[in-house]
Amino acid sequence: MVNLTLRQLRYFQALSLHAHFGRAAEACAVSQPAMSVQIKELEETLGVRLFERSARHVRLTGFGEVFAERADSILRGVDDLGDLARASREDFSGRLRLGVIPTIAPYLLPTVIGHLSHSYPLLEIHVRETQTSKLLQELAAGRLDTAILALPVSDPAFEEIELFRESFVLVRPESETGKPVPSPEKLREMRLLLLEEGHCFRDQALAFCNIQSALPRENLDGSSLSTLVQMVSAGIGVTLIPDMAVRVETRSAHVAIDHFGTPQPFRSVGMIWRKSSPLKQRFRQIADLVSTAAHERRMSSA
Numbered sequence: 001m002v003n004l005t006l007r008q009l010r011y012f013q014a015l016s017l018h019a020h021f022g023r024a025a026e027a028c029a030v031s032q033p034a035m036s037v038q039i040k041e042l043e044e045t046l047g048v049r050l051f052e053r054s055a056r057h058v059r060l061t062g063f064g065e066v067f068a069e070r071a072d073s074i075l076r077g078v079d080d081l082g083d084l085a086r087a088s089r090e091d092f093s094g095r096l097r098l099g100v101i102p103t104i105a106p107y108l109l110p111t112v113i114g115h116l117s118h119s120y121p122l123l124e125i126h127v128r129e130t131q132t133s134k135l136l137q138e139l140a141a142g143r144l145d146t147a148i149l150a151l152p153v154s155d156p157a158f159e160e161i162e163l164f165r166e167s168f169v170l171v172r173p174e175s176e177t178g179k180p181v182p183s184p185e186k187l188r189e190m191r192l193l194l195l196e197e198g199h200c201f202r203d204q205a206l207a208f209c210n211i212q213s214a215l216p217r218e219n220l221d222g223s224s225l226s227t228l229v230q231m232v233s234a235g236i237g238v239t240l241i242p243d244m245a246v247r248v249e250t251r252s253a254h255v256a257i258d259h260f261g262t263p264q265p266f267r268s269v270g271m272i273w274r275k276s277s278p279l280k281q282r283f284r285q286i287a288d289l290v291s292t293a294a295h296e297r298r299m300s301s302a
Helices: 004-019 021-027 032-046 062-086 105-119 134-138 200-209 225-231 244-251 280-301
Strands: 052-055 056-061 094-100 123-129 146-151 160-171 192-195 238-242 256-258 264-276
Touching: 004 032, 004 062, 004 200, 021 032, 056 062, 062 134, 062 280, 094 105, 094 134, 105 244, 105 264, 105 280, 134 146, 134 264, 146 160, 146 200, 146 280, 160 200, 160 225, 160 280, 192 200, 192 225, 225 238, 225 244, 225 256, 238 244, 244 280, 256 280, 264 280
Parallel strands: 094 123, 094 146, 192 238
Antiparallel strands: 052 056, 146 264, 160 238, 160 256, 160 264
């Protein structure tokens, strides 16, 4: 019988996620030597290498990838047992691992965290900001509890609930203030700056303009909304950003902000969680709280 410990599985999961001993150890709140010892003991117990190690990289072996799927399933089951007990208690406490996409996190999180802390003072909130594809992977693996992102996700493993809808606005150089707002067809003829591949907001903007994402777009992509707005301020082109980002991203930029007529581009923002989660009723309560926080933020920005 092979004797594995939950600690070893937790450390293995962290290392497979971060692919770096230092970052994995930090995530587990242990020293790097302690992390290395536990991984080595796990491999010795199994009699198989789980990771390929080099001076710069740590990668899962073929067996490590198979083992990771089973380890995620075991740890998810253990977490669900704990969540089952948490769901039965009157006070919602413990750790909440919340995922958020980058085009929402900087603008909505401050208000949401404030509301969560007030409503659930015993809750320990851990935030993970990354792109939708990674959030879905980590949510499915049990490394996240819930996530705020753009809908629809349309995955039968997840329950999703719409929180609110928000429009996209056009950001142009300040010199174009007062000019007619271009139609989607006209936007296709302009230097349209978009987020780099992997961001769902990029796909939504392309869909509005009916532009094929496979078309070459050299020097027209940015890594963040802030970068895009500053590029517009420098006269490089125009861009679209979500309404919630306007106040933060344009305060130090020389740009003009315009709203589109009909059809107005928009996105649906929602929360998702695993349908099997014992905490799904709590997540519905949190979704109501997030929706309220978003409404208050919009009112304060009006």
